[in-house]
Amino acid sequence: MQLFLEQLTNGLAVGGIYALIALGYTMVYGVLKLINFAHGDLFTIGAFLGLTLLLSLGLTDHIGPVAGIIVLALMVMGLVAVIGALLERTAYRPLRTSPRLSAVVSALGASIFFQNAIMLIYGARFRVYPHDLLPTTSISLFGVDIPVMRIVLFAASLVMMAGLYYFVQRTKTGTAIRAAAIDQGAAKLMGIDVNRVIMYVFLIGPALGGAAGMMVGLYYGQINFTMGWVYGLKAFTAAILGGIGNIPGAMLGGLLLGVIEAMGATYISLAWKDAISFMVLILILIFRPTGILGERVADKV
């Protein structure tokens, strides 16, 4: 039982990170019907930018670790958002009316570009986050030791998800995003600037992904230029699990996948951990391609 609860908290902390990345996939897919293969690399960029700013600005020394990390995270989110919007402008917008495969190849090209850019700038070896920033203590809850770090990460991802949910459900821009996701043509007729909506999607998704990258750096301590695609693929699995294009679905899928993976690693096999998430992906697509919260969409003929 103790092991179970321990793994549950671990799964939820990692799941929160998956959920944040998954939101970027699901929002882009919802509006553009495009799998943004470069999204995982934006997440990596977030992790590396976070490390650079952390080491160079010394903010955590001046205003304390917690405030420092929050300010740094906001900076990273802003920077990654700008990169995301630039990516959309250069690699995806010219292809909006092209065949689907062209956009997929362009996304793969962007992914290769980012990965090698990170490698050229930071080198190919693992980089290490300072490990003495956040408390390494644990608190005891019902006889289970839960590291404070997990709680902080989980809370942080919940706050960001709640913020996004509020933004999408309650603000005018959020409504425009939802409208464009349902029917771009109709949204245009209603006076919505679809290009603007897409730009917002490419600002928000990468911002959340960038934050997730920094969270992974803080949680695991190690980052590498290739880590984006494993996380990216898992997060995409999470998005499909919840129902692609569905924002609450991505959140639920992320948390669920984190827990499934943590349980699988503990009770089945650590070596097959990654395979378990892909099995989940395949089973979901075979038996319920619309995901848990997704609705069946009629095929366009």
Place this chain on the structure above:
Amino acid sequence: MKPATIINILVVAALLVAPYWLNAYWVDVLNSIGIYAVLALSLNIILGYAGLFHMGHAAFFAMGTYTTAILNTQFGIPVLWLMPLSGMVAGFFALLVARPIIHLRGDYLLIVTIGIVEIVRIALVNNVFGITGGSNGIFGISRPVLFGHVIRTPHDFYYLIFAFAAITVFFFLRLENSRFGRALNYIREDDVAAEGSGIDAAHYKLVAFVLGAFWAGMAGTIFAAKMTIVSPQSFTFWESVVMFTIVILGGSGNIRGVILGAFLIVGLPEVFREFAGARMLIFGAAMILMMIFRPKGILPPPPRTFNLDFLSSGRGGGK
């Protein structure tokens, strides 16, 4: 003769004599290009003809390679004899995995096939059934022997691979104009209409999938023989991406385009080797630019025209 025919003959002739002027390194590069060309041609059946977004071709390639590696090192069966068997193992595996997923629409199929290639790679790393050698892989695969001649040097391999590629091109050219090839073409253009006119689209898609996998499995035999060491690193998702990109950038559905794609995508990074890391950066950017300026690839297939003259000839027809 048509200019295209002359160009074809010149290219084939140049490729036949090229190794005489090249050192072992560049012949080896050509050998890689040849293997990738065959792999991409086999993927072209699935992606280019049947229009199925399949990004897991490395899984089938891995099946064939490992079948050859295991049976050769364990039972000493000569490498080249294992070619049809490796193809069949890959094809059978494709049949098993494709059956439940073949009905999935575009992007979903893409993601599932990525999942499959990753599961296969993890299985290889985890030394599944204790026969794949884990992350170290399998070494000591014996050299192929053809007509009593041991194939060892890159130059020897060049002609083996050239012959294999030539057979592949011949086979797929025949296929293109067969009843099967035309049915696939029809399915790609509009599978609902194809179903409507009595073509069993799911069946044809499945056959295309299995055939492509079979061919990739055979390419695996050549790969195993050339490397003599195989390990899971050769069968990552990125390997699939390379094959996928060759087909799309070269010209999906066009045999000549796919071969040209293999030359550009495998060959060019070698040419620019001195630029080290930056070449892959440029490569990624080039992929984006290509898609923006030539979305159908460098050599897209010529538009198919159907001769409908007979409608206007004879009684009452024409203007």
